[in-house]
Amino acid sequence: MEIKKTAMAGTLESSDIQIMLSQGSNGLEFDLVSDVAKQFGKAIQATITDVLNTYDIHDAKVKVVDKGALDMVVKARAITVVQRALDMADEPDWKVI
Structure with a gap:
C-alpha cells in the first residue's frame, strides 16, 4: 500500500515509543534512537517491520524514538x-491485531 501522508504515534514519555512514518523509495529506512538499541534495537525494528509487512508497505522512512517500550x-x-x-x-x- 502507498503511504498517503506523514504520520506519528506515541509519546516521548518513559516506557513509550514514538514512531514517525513517511513515504520512502529505497525499501524500509530506519532511524532508531534508543538507550537500549544495542540490546533491543533489532527486536524493535523487527516488530515494526512485521506490522509494515502486514499492510504491504515496503518503501517507507521510519523514525523511531524509544523510551523503553515493551513489545506490545x-x-x-x-x-x-x-x-x-x-x-x-x-x-x-x-x-x-
Whole structure:
C-alpha cells in the first residue's frame, strides 16, 4: 500500500515509543534512537517491520524514538501510525491485531 501522508504515534514519555512514518523509495529506512538499541534495537525494528509487512508497505522512512517500550506497546504504536499514514484511522483494519 502507498503511504498517503506523514504520520506519528506515541509519546516521548518513559516506557513509550514514538514512531514517525513517511513515504520512502529505497525499501524500509530506519532511524532508531534508543538507550537500549544495542540490546533491543533489532527486536524493535523487527516488530515494526512485521506490522509494515502486514499492510504491504515496503518503501517507507521510519523514525523511531524509544523510551523503553515493551513489545506490545511497539506493536500498538506501529499499527496506529500505519493506519494514520494510510488515512484509515476512521476505519481501522482490526484483523491485523
